[in-house]
Amino acid sequence: MADRAPGSRNGWGEVTASLVAVTVALLFAFPIYWAFSQSLRNPIDTYTVAGLGVPWINFTPTLDNWIDQLGTPETVKALYNSTIVSVSAALLALVLGTPAAYAIARFRFERWKNRDITVWFLSQRILPPVATVIPFYLTMRYLGLLDTKFALVLINATFVLPYVVVILRQTFLDLPVEIEEAALIDGAGHFGAFWRVALPLAAPSMAAAGLIIFALTWNEFLFAVAIGSSDAIMVPVHIAGAIDTRGVQFWFMGVRAMTAIIPPLIIALIAQRYIVRGLTLGAVRG
Amino acid sequence: MRWTGKIRFLFLAPAVIWVLAFTVFPLGYSLYLAFYKIEQKVEVKREKQPMLDAAGQPVLDDAGQPRTKNVVIKEQVNTATFIGLDNFKRMLTDTQVHEAVRVTLTFVLIAVPLELVLGFLLAVLFNQHIFGRPILRAFMILPIFATPLAVGYTFFTIFYEVGGPLAWTGIPFLSNPTWALMSVIIVDVWQWTPFCFLVFLAALQGVPDELYEAARVDGANAWDMLKEVMLPLLIPTIVIVLLLRMAEALKLFDIPFALTGGGPGVATQPFSMLAFRTGLRFFDLGYASAMSYAFLAVIMIVITLFFRRLRANYG
Numbered sequence: 138m139a140d141r142a143p144g145s146r147n148g149w150g151e152v153t154a155s156l157v158a159v160t161v162a163l164l165f166a167f168p169i170y171w172a173f174s175q176s177l178r179n180p181i182d183t184y185t186v187a188g189l190g191v192p193w194i195n196f197t198p199t200l201d202n203w204i205d206q207l208g209t210p211e212t213v214k215a216l217y218n219s220t221i222v223s224v225s226a227a228l229l230a231l232v233l234g235t236p237a238a239y240a241i242a243r244f245r246f247e248r249w250k251n252r253d254i255t256v257w258f259l260s261q262r263i264l265p266p267v268a269t270v271i272p273f274y275l276t277m278r279y280l281g282l283l284d285t286k287f288a289l290v291l292i293n294a295t296f297v298l299p300y301v302v303v304i305l306r307q308t309f310l311d312l313p314v315e316i317e318e319a320a321l322i323d324g325a326g327h328f329g330a331f332w333r334v335a336l337p338l339a340a341p342s343m344a345a346a347g348l349i350i351f352a353l354t355w356n357e358f359l360f361a362v363a364i365g366s367s368d369a370i371m372v373p374v375h376i377a378g379a380i381d382t383r384g385v386q387f388w389f390m391g392v393r394a395m396t397a398i399i400p401p402l403i404i405a406l407i408a409q410r411y412i413v414r415g416l417t418l419g420a421v422r423g
Numbered sequence: 424m425r426w427t428g429k430i431r432f433l434f435l436a437p438a439v440i441w442v443l444a445f446t447v448f449p450l451g452y453s454l455y456l457a458f459y460k461i462e463q464k465v466e467v468k469r470e471k472q473p474m475l476d477a478a479g480q481p482v483l484d485d486a487g488q489p490r491t492k493n494v495v496i497k498e499q500v501n502t503a504t505f506i507g508l509d510n511f512k513r514m515l516t517d518t519q520v521h522e523a524v525r526v527t528l529t530f531v532l533i534a535v536p537l538e539l540v541l542g543f544l545l546a547v548l549f550n551q552h553i554f555g556r557p558i559l560r561a562f563m564i565l566p567i568f569a570t571p572l573a574v575g576y577t578f579f580t581i582f583y584e585v586g587g588p589l590a591w592t593g594i595p596f597l598s599n600p601t602w603a604l605m606s607v608i609i610v611d612v613w614q615w616t617p618f619c620f621l622v623f624l625a626a627l628q629g630v631p632d633e634l635y636e637a638a639r640v641d642g643a644n645a646w647d648m649l650k651e652v653m654l655p656l657l658i659p660t661i662v663i664v665l666l667l668r669m670a671e672a673l674k675l676f677d678i679p680f681a682l683t684g685g686g687p688g689v690a691t692q693p694f695s696m697l698a699f700r701t702g703l704r705f706f707d708l709g710y711a712s713a714m715s716y717a718f719l720a721v722i723m724i725v726i727t728l729f730f731r732r733l734r735a736n737y738g
Binding site (some may be wrong): 171 | 427433434435437441453548551555559561564565567570572576577578582583586616617618621633663668670673674676695702706712725726729
């Protein structure tokens with residue numbers, strides 16, 4: 138990256154700025170580090186740890202908490218449920234949203250203009266979820282789908298659909314339309330042009346969108362706690378429930394927080410390039 | 424350039440139908456509920472039933488008659504009474520509602536500006552020549568994707584007043600009503616400042632070098648550069664981030680759920696938590712729906728502003 142900033146030509150300014158930046162970055166990483174440090178402590182070290190709680194320096198670390206928690210059937214079930222629901226919701230949203238994004242990017246709509254359709258999809262994302270949680274709960278109860286992964290897939294796919302539409306709309310707009318037109322002239326038809334030409338080119342974007350919406354479903358709590366209590370328990374609900382039944386056991390809380398946080402963090406690092414565009418719903422191009 | 428043809432509706436239809444089914448239908452349903460008083464009662468009935476053995480055959484008594492047993496049947500009965508606007512009127516005098524509105528507004532009005540200002544300053548800082556910027560930037564991304572509920576519980580341990588890492592400050596982070604709300608704000612600022620930072624940094628890096636050069640030639644100092652070059656160019660981005668954060672912050676739920684449980688008392692119970700509890704913990708479904716609709720009306724104002732701004736981006 139080029140040197141573009143004011144006052145950075147001077148060596149001392151650079152050093153000061155770097156030091157401040159390092160401090161800030163460490164400050165933001167601290168809570169996650171703290172949860173990790175707690176997950177390695179013996180119960181006896183919980184409150185007595187000095188300094189920054191650095192393993193081996195301030196206390197002798199142990200993996201017992203991890204072994205205990207990951208060996209609990211409830212934890213395994215929550216991790217399994219969260220994985221299944223997040224993957225299914227992401228795939229479903231991609232299947233529904235990608236053709237819609239293609240339609241908005243490539244075709245002209247008249248009565249409702251293309252931008253109106255995009256904004257309509259987006260408005261759904263801005264709605265407060267608490268407004269739909271009660272009727273959704275009642276509908277699922279009526280259908281006998283309470284506490285099922287299926288119900289959670291349905292609602293999460295709905296929530297993440299706007300992300301797919303907006304991210305992929307931009308992707309298709311960025312693809313050269315000429316290749317698809319050539320395919321149309323060769324008699325491929327619009328569906329063929331979409332399926333055989335545009336879709337393979339959009340695959341990397343779809344993967345990135347898929348990762349981001351996986352993380353969003355993984356982190357979702359309101360609907361998870363309303364719909365899934367035992368059979369369809371999700372990771373955040375499991376964390377909340379464990380506090381209620383077992384009390385505040387910081388060492389286990391550290392493990393549970395880490396198991397929840399690690400998968401979306403890995404995704405964030407992989408999909409870095411797409412985060413700005415994704416999370417601003419395409420309003421800012423990162 | 425853009426194509427027409429009926430097939431376009433085929434591409435679009437599945438997603439549109441899906442959103443209608445899972446967003447528009449529930450919204451309509453909850454509007455209907457808002458005008459009703461829904462009561463859930465459990466009716467207890469006693470019934471005599473024939474006793475069965477393991478093989479499913481009736482058990483006979485000495486006289487050869489089937490034995491019976493008393494069974495208690497609990498049946499959930501829902502009654503819905505139309506009460507017009509009473510649910511909405513009730514909100515006007517409900518102190519819990521007033522308190523939740525106060526908590527939500529205080530939260531939004533403090534947390535969101537703080538996130539924007541800090542995010543902007545950090546973006547300006549990171550826009551300079553800094554050692555190891557990609558790694559530091561990656562560090563800064565972590566909070567955005569950390570599971571909010573897990574974050575809430577982690578901060579619960581950090582703010583813990585007996586033996587937590589901040590206990591030496593003597594600050595009643597969670598037990599004092601005002602501090603508890605501040606703690607919720609601190610956690611939200613921790614989680615969402617990086618988002619503002621990331622977006623602003625992306626926007627700053629899109630500013631052409633020539634502009635800085637030109638300003639430098641004109642003898643601008645660092646402050647002029649910030650005020651005259653960076654800030655004006657970033658205004659559209661700032662507005663979008665502001666509206667996006669406001670819409671999200673109004674939905675506040677996960678962090679106080681984990682960090683304070685809405686307490687002490689109801690000092691950190693935001694509106695969505697109140698509506699959630701009213702509906703799905705106390706099953707006062709009509710009243711909770713009315714709350715949701717009132718909430719929706721407020722959020723619509725933000726949304727309208729947001730989309731007026733956003734529509735231009737999708738031209």
